[in-house]
Amino acid sequence: MLHLALESRLQAAVTALYPGIVVDSIRVRPASDSKFGDYQSNALMALARERKVNPRQLATDVVARMDVTDWCEPVEIAGPGFLNFRLRPGALESVLQAALVGEHLFFSVTAPELRRTVVIDYSSPNVAKPMHVGHIRSTILGESLSRVLRLLGHRVISDNHIGDWGTQFGMLLLGWKTMLDAAALDADPIGELERIYKRVNIGCKEQPETLERARAELVKLQAGDEENLKIWREMIRLSQVQFDTIYGRLGVRFDHTLGESFYNPWLPEVVSRLLELGIARESEGAVAVFSDGTLPQKEDPFLISRDGEWVANPALIRKSDGAFNYATTDLATLDYRLRTWSPSEIIYVTDGRQQLHFRQVFQAFHRWQPQAATAVRLTHAWFGSILGEDGKPFKTRSGDTVKLADLLDEAEERALRVVLEKRPDLDSVAQREVARKIGLGAVKYQDLLPNRQSDYVFSWDKMLALTGNTAVYVQYQCTRAGKVVRDAGVLPAAWTSGPALCLQEPSELALARHLLSFGLSLEAVGDECRPNLLCNYLYELASLYSRFYDSCPVLKAAEPARTTRLALCELTARVLRQGLDCLGIEAPESM
RNA sequence: GCACGGGUAGCUCAAUUGGAUAGAGCGUCGGCCUCCGAAGCCGAAGGUUGUGGGUUCGACCCCCGCCCCGUGCACCA
Structure with missing residues (x-):
């Protein structure tokens, strides 16, 4: 929100100094420490190096060309060239006020001309096999990415490429x-x-x-x-x-x-086209794509080094018995998706063992349809392998796989035990409903919290934990915030009629500042396919709310603190609810 | 052998384009319900970021070497 306004002013100032320069990397971010103010920019130091000028001098020159007085105190230049922005009194309040009346929820919906069409390929279970714990990561990650990108205004097409064909x-x-x-x-x-x-x-x-x-x-x-x-x-x-x-x-x-079978009719054509174009050729009775030598050896997915020599590492598109395989189907699928939806991006959410496969498919497609390939961003959003508690690979064929349905049952049961203890006053239907939201939330959150590229050690206790940095914590703070607002009864008219907010306490300011960064974390999730960034954001927000709640009475406070604090409760509840929804997690009204 | 990940507190993990004093949870120890929900809050202990160099105002992050762990490398998907 505000950081974007400041960022564009800063970029304009840099452009004024260096016309024609690319300013995409000139960023304004929340301050790393509140003692430095509300926002900071580190970009001028990098720019100074690039331009071989004195960073402090550059900062001085840029600041002289920048006008942010409507939002900030005079910009401070610190250390080797940090820019520190300190908001003027009332700046935060006016953003909160706009959010209260529904003008935004601390993120910007993408402008129509910048909206992307994104195909997301995730889950992809196999027919005739039970869905097991190994399927959860792709499913939950993909669903979350899909929800975030939709919220940001993009056109998302989710496609479940089920394994319904094969030997x-x-x-x-x-x-x-x-x-x-x-x-x-x-x-x-x-x-x-x-x-x-x-x-x-x-x-x-x-x-x-x-x-x-x-x-x-x-x-x-x-x-x-x-x-x-x-x-x-x-x-x-x-x-x-x-x-x-x-x-x-x-x-x-x-x-x-x-599913895979859908693409069967096109497979022979894919192979014959690649043969005609000289991209594929026969080898040992099969048909395969080999290196065309245009890439450096280390980057070429069709080459591999064996005993100091670079040898062919082909991708098979037709087996010697005439059957087609994985790469063939994926090429046909890619072709179909581009023809059908003209996406600007396709995101594949699969485990990391398929990295080489996708590099080969993307590269082969690039040679097959160069123009189409340059118009689309192909992303393999891979995630780490699932390991057993002993740290060894969690093999599906060993027979002791955890079925997904059993995991979800167990999660709900464990949650129910806690609910029975904490909320004996609720009737059993309500208890079950709360336990369902908490149990499923715990599983999803645990799955989304680690960096997706880390390996995943499966543990019942970890997966179903209900204390600490978990969905329960976020849900709990969300219900507390919502409860305060409900208990207030009639909402302050000042929320809709004019500036009446006044932030004073440190915990109020910290909470308000963090609310404004919601959009930043959503954008980061969309750009990097990393929902864990949103988990971190929400946990931090919930934590700031808890500290605020602990130190600032709301309903018993005198005006204008009461109205202000009630507004913080309301906005926190809204952001937490929206954020949880982006993770596919439900927020109970009470718990 | 080559490629891609990973190695951060006792354990599981974070760290926003290289940025200011590397942060959380669990566990351990000690406090806080006469006060809007204690599924909570506050505090303490715990670190040579695998290792040796390099780049620079500044490195967990970038470059080079080495050591561990995982994954992949021709007819499975």
Whole structure:
């Protein structure tokens, strides 16, 4: 908010001094310490180095060309060239006042001409397999990015690229035909599908003829066999029921669910085009994309060093048996998305093990459609692997995976135990509802809080923690703030009629200053695909509110403090609620 | 071997384009409900940011070397 106003003044002043210079990196940020004022800029020191001039002199020259007297006291130049901005009395209050009447909530909605169309690809579970804890990160991260970008005014298209095609269906079809337990399928469809898959998988390893039969079923499916197609569709339907149940609980919604199978019709064309263009060629019976030598060896995803020599590291787009694979589908998907939605950005939210794959896909696409590729920003927002409590990789095939539904159940149960203890006065329906919001919030927050690139050590206790830097803390402060406003009854007319706020106490000022930075954290989340920045912001805000609440009586205070503090409660509640919503977390009215 | 991450307090993690005295939670120790919700607040202890150099007014961050951990590297997705 205010930092943007100051920033544009500063940029204008720099431009006045150096016409034509790129000022994007000239930033104004909240002061690192309130003793330096409200806002600061460090950018002139970097600029001075670049221009080889004295930084203090540059700061003096820039400040002389900058007029911020409507908002600030005279700008102070500190140390080697920091600019410190100290707001004039009333400046913060006027921003709060505007927020109270609904002019903004401390962030700016992107101007229409700057709005982006962003496709976000996340979750992507596999058909016929239970969603496990490994799916949560992509789902929660993607959903949060989607919500933040939408709030900022961008056009977001969320697409669930489910795994509904591939070699596993040979085994599933064989199992379905030879060992399906109809009653079990009825009672627990995914459990039964998982069972037959595992049984056939073992059979394939032990008996070559079983493997052959599974392959034969797959070939029939791919050739369009009616019976197999029917079974395949039924397996997808049963899986979608499971997905929808989980997504319903998580509050996750997709605009599209275009699985891998959707792109089948285009795969032969993708391969033949890449062959024609000389991007791909045959090798050992398969078709693969190789390096074109235009990139430095270290950056080329199609080269790898082995024993001191750079050798080919191709991406296969057609196997020697004629089947297509992952890269082929992703290229077709990319092509389809660009043709269909003309996005300015596509964000893939998957685990970090797929980094090389996406670098290859992006690079291959760039060679296939250079013009289209330069018009879109392709982002692989990857996240770290999930590890077991022992720090070793959390392998899905080991059989002891934690199912997502079980995790969510456990989260709600643990939360309910606390609610029963803290709120025996509520009826059981209300208790369950609060426990649901708290339990699910805890899981989501825990998932979003760490830097996404860090590896993830799965722990029940950590995942379901209800004290400290958790969603519960933020939810709790949010309900307290909301409660004060409700208890006030009639809201002060001054909120809508004119300047009546007056911030005085340090804890009031600190809280107000932090409210103004909401937009900064939203922008950062959108730019860097890092919802943890929003978690940090909200935790800090909740913490500042708690300190304020502890030291400043609200309802019993005399005017104008009462009106001011009530306004802080109201705005804090609004920002916390909006921020939690961006994380996909619900804020209970009371808890 | 090469590439991409990571290494920060006892543990789990932050640190806003290189910025001012590296911050939280958990755990430990000690305080605070006669006062709008104690799922809370205040305080203490705890650090040579893996390691050795370099760049500069200033480095957890950038550059070079080395040591650990994870992941990936041709027909799985």
